Amino acid sequence: MASSKHSFRFGFSELLLLVFVLFSGIMLAFHSGGFVVNFQKVGFTVLSSMQKGVSAVAGGIGDTFNAVHELARLREENKELTERLKNYEILQRTNTDIRKENERLKEQLDFSLSLKEKNYPAQIISRNPDSLYSAFTINKGSRHGIRKNMPVLAVQSGIVGLVGKVVTVGAVTSLVMPIYDSKCSVSARIQNTRDIGLVTGDGSADSPLNMTYIKKRVLNELQIGDLVVTSGESGNFMGDIPIGSISEIKVLDYDSSLSIKVVPVMDFSRIEMVIVSDLHGENDR
Amino acid sequence: MLKSFSVSALILLCFVIFETAILSNMLFLPAVPDFLLLTTLYLSVNNGKVFGVSSGFVSGLFLDFLSASPFGLQSLLRTVIGYCAGIFNKTLNMAGIFLPVMIGFFATLLKAILIFVISVFFADSVVAYSLFSKAFLFELAANSLLTPFVFKFLSVFSDLILLDPEKVS
Numbered sequence: 001m002a003s004s005k006h007s008f009r010f011g012f013s014e015l016l017l018l019v020f021v022l023f024s025g026i027m028l029a030f031h032s033g034g035f036v037v038n039f040q041k042v043g044f045t046v047l048s049s050m051q052k053g054v055s056a057v058a059g060g061i062g063d064t065f066n067a068v069h070e071l072a073r074l075r076e077e078n079k080e081l082t083e084r085l086k087n088y089e090i091l092q093r094t095n096t097d098i099r100k101e102n103e104r105l106k107e108q109l110d111f112s113l114s115l116k117e118k119n120y121p122a123q124i125i126s127r128n129p130d131s132l133y134s135a136f137t138i139n140k141g142s143r144h145g146i147r148k149n150m151p152v153l154a155v156q157s158g159i160v161g162l163v164g165k166v167v168t169v170g171a172v173t174s175l176v177m178p179i180y181d182s183k184c185s186v187s188a189r190i191q192n193t194r195d196i197g198l199v200t201g202d203g204s205a206d207s208p209l210n211m212t213y214i215k216k217r218v219l220n221e222l223q224i225g226d227l228v229v230t231s232g233e234s235g236n237f238m239g240d241i242p243i244g245s246i247s248e249i250k251v252l253d254y255d256s257s258l259s260i261k262v263v264p265v266m267d268f269s270r271i272e273m274v275i276v277s278d279l280h281g282e283n284d285r
Numbered sequence: 286m287l288k289s290f291s292v293s294a295l296i297l298l299c300f301v302i303f304e305t306a307i308l309s310n311m312l313f314l315p316a317v318p319d320f321l322l323l324t325t326l327y328l329s330v331n332n333g334k335v336f337g338v339s340s341g342f343v344s345g346l347f348l349d350f351l352s353a354s355p356f357g358l359q360s361l362l363r364t365v366i367g368y369c370a371g372i373f374n375k376t377l378n379m380a381g382i383f384l385p386v387m388i389g390f391f392a393t394l395l396k397a398i399l400i401f402v403i404s405v406f407f408a409d410s411v412v413a414y415s416l417f418s419k420a421f422l423f424e425l426a427a428n429s430l431l432t433p434f435v436f437k438f439l440s441v442f443s444d445l446i447l448l449d450p451e452k453v454s
Contacts, residue, residue, distance in 0.1 A: 013334030013371065020342040020364040027349075028357030028407060043350030047301070051351065055306045127309035128353050129301075131316040131420035132400070132412045135353030137305075167353070177353060182412055203412065204420075269312045 045170035048137055052173050055125040055139075108273055111155045117238065118281030119153075120144055122274055125173065134181040134203065138274060141172040146276055151230075151237045152176050154266055154274045161265035162186065162230055162241045163274050174276075178268060179243065180205050187234040188243055191227040193218055197260070199228060199243055205268040208247055211260035219258060222249055228262050238279060290336070292445040293328050294343050300324055301347040316420040318427040319393070321348060323435040325363055326370050326392050330379060332448045334371030341367025355410040362399050366392060375450070382433045389432030393425045 031040075112119055122138035140146050152163040164184060168175035177184050180201035188199040188211060197213040211228060226246045232239025248261035300320040308317045321344040329337025345360030352359065370392065378384060397414040404411040414421045439446065 013338055013368065016335055016338045017364060017368045020338055021361060024342070024345065024357045024361030024364060026357070028355055028361060028403075028410075031355040031357060031410060040350060040356040043346070047347060047350045050298075051302055051306045054302045058307055126306045126351075127312075129304040129309050129317045129348065130319075130352055130354060131418075131424060132414065133353035137351075175353060181353070183410070 041168060041170070044168050044173075044175065045141075048170045048173040048175075051126055051137065052139060104273075107155050107158060108275070111153075111160055112275055115275070115277060116282065118145075118278040120146060120276045120278070122146075122174075122276055124272060124274065132203075133183075134178050134201070134205065135167070135175050136178070137173050137175055138276070139173060140276065141170045141174050143171050145278065145281075146174045147278070149236055151241070151277050151279070152274050153241060153277060154271050156266055156270065159265055160242060162237065162243050163266060163268075163271065165236060166276060176274070178205070179264065180207065180209060180268065186237060186243065187231040188228050189231040189239075190214065190222065190246070191229050191240075192223075193221045193226075196231050196233065197257075199262060208261040208263050209244055211246075211262050212257055214258045214260060216251060216256060216258055219249065219251065222246065222258075222260075224249070235279075238277065286336075286448060289332070289446050289448055290339060292442065293324075293336075293340050296439070296442065296446065297321055297324055297340065297344045297347060301344070301351060305351050314423070316424040316427070318431050319396070319424065320431075320435060322363070322366065322392055322396060323389060323428060323432050324439060325367050326388055326432070327379070327436050327439045328446065329367045329370035330373050330377055330388070332371075332446075333374040334368055336448065337367035337369075337371030337374075338364055339367070341365070341370075355407065358400075358403065358407075358411055361403065362396060365399055366395060369395065379436055385433040385436050386429045390425065390429040393428040397421065 108121060112121055120140050122140040124136045125139050126137045128135040138146075138152075146166055146169050148166055148169050150166045152165060154161060154163045162179055164176050164178035164181070166174050167177045178201070179186055179199065180203065182201050182203040185198050185200045187196065189196050195214050195218050197211045199209050199211050201207075201209055214222075224246055228243045228246065230237040230239055230241040230243060242265045244262040244264040246260055247263045250259040250261075252259055304317055304320055308314065325337065325341045325344050328340040332340075341363035342360050345358075345363035348354070348359035348363075349356050370388075377388070379388075397416060400411065401413040404413040
């Protein structure tokens with residue numbers, strides 16, 4: 001019987017598909033295991049270094065354009081100021097911006113100095129491209145002293161909050177998993193009652209965090225707005241770092257624990273600078 | 286073939302850096318358009334299954350290195366998408382707007398379905414798309430609408446990245 005024109009034939013493309021699928025599948029299967037060579041780390045180091053370069057170039061180009069634009073604007077202003085000193089308001093606005101930036105950096109510096117633990121201020125240079133996972137890349141890596149699982153904090157409007165933890169370390173960059181990632185869990189404590197639970201993310205920066213393992217018997221002692229802080233018991237995070245505040249408490253009939261929603265203290269869409277803390281080192285600044 | 290593949294890999298590398306270093310920082314976007322997927326589609330449909338599988342794998346590997354997804358997920362996903370798109374080699378006309386939009390639309394849907402299938406096997410580490418989430422719907426729309434433009438852009442490099450149709454298997 002003659003074979004059909006469209007019958008399946010196992011050719012080179014199918015062999016290649018099989019090899020690549022097997023390779024990817026094995027990598028995925030052993031993702032949490034420890035190979036001698038960590039492919040992800042090697043690849044992350046190489047590519048994120050390029051990423052850092054592009055980010056720096058993009059920033060540089062942006063700054064150059066801004067600088068040229070600013071120069072042109074200043075010339076105009078100068079001309080007008082010489083004549084009538086008209087654009088005083090624009091200068092004042094620029095001054096306000098600089099002052100605000102100074103305040104932000106001072107806030108960051110003060111917090112960095114106040115920490116007992118050794119810490120590394122870092123800038124966020126990129127974020128995760130897909131919407132399924134949440135992570136961002138910071139411009140500090142193993143060369144600067146960053147190690148895996150170090151806690152990441154930030155200061156926003158004078159409030160210190162937990163941001164996440166370092167999950168992959170490259171030579172000059174690191175990948176940080178934020179607390180709202182669905183894979184991130186933090187041992188936490190309700191500040192007022194001192195009850196310990198587990199805070200997990202929902203995968204979105206806009207969604208509240210979930211706090212579990214808080215017993216129903218403490219329901220009457222809890223209030224909306226109560227602060228949730230790190231317990232410091234897991235050894236991964238220092239204690240009493242604010243995570244968020246309680247926004248909703250649900251009693252589930254089928255569960256002995258409460259279902260608590262926690263709104264993070266950090267506005268993740270506005271974070272630019274973070275502080276990576278080394279729990280095993282002392283602050284020598 | 287080697288030259289085409291090298292140039293294609295370079296284009297994929299540029300797109301992954303563009304996506305992660307620039308687009309991902311635009312926080313007003315609910316999701317980042319998947320330029321790597323669209324590039325893989327263009328290469329697969331034009332150059333066939335072998336090229337599709339290889340470019341899909343390479344693009345996935347780049348993303349695996351730079352994203353927080355479990356290592357191997359993106360390469361597995363995009364290898365399969367590259368193969369599937371390669372099946373349509375010599376059967377789809379990439380010119381115009383309607384067909385590229387459809388290709389982008391169905392490829393993004395296929396991506397979501399494949400992630401769901403993989404998440405069944407790797408439930409602990411792989412998160413599936415929520416089909417009606419704002420992020421996925423935005424990505425679906427963005428990928429679909431951007432496909433004709435990306436194909437048009439890639440056609441500029443057609444001499445460098447496309448194989449001789451006679452040699453494509």
